Amino acid sequence: MDVNIEMLNDEIRKNRYTITDLANKSGVDKSTISRLLDGRSCSVSTAQKIVVALNITPQKAGLIFFGDKLQ
Structure with a gap:
């Protein structure tokens, strides 16, 4: 899966x-x-572990890890 690096770095x-x-x-x-x-x-699995560690909301996680697939 492609990752929005800028948003991930912000988190x-x-x-x-x-x-x-x-x-x-x-x-x-x-x-x-x-x-x-x-x-x-x-x-x-890796994305899920990072989401939990950063306490990212499900909506933001979707944008970071699936953003191009959600549009």
Whole structure:
């Protein structure tokens, strides 16, 4: 799935997380998060873990991880 990197970065900043913080909170490998922020896609499982760690609403999660598919 394609990811809206700008929106995801905004959520990471709002939580005042580093990539390492997000990796620790979500249980997702740091390198996976780095690749995601470089424009690579991710699995639904990875997205779900990140959504929970960042406490993102379902609506915002949809825009971040499925935005182009929802329009």
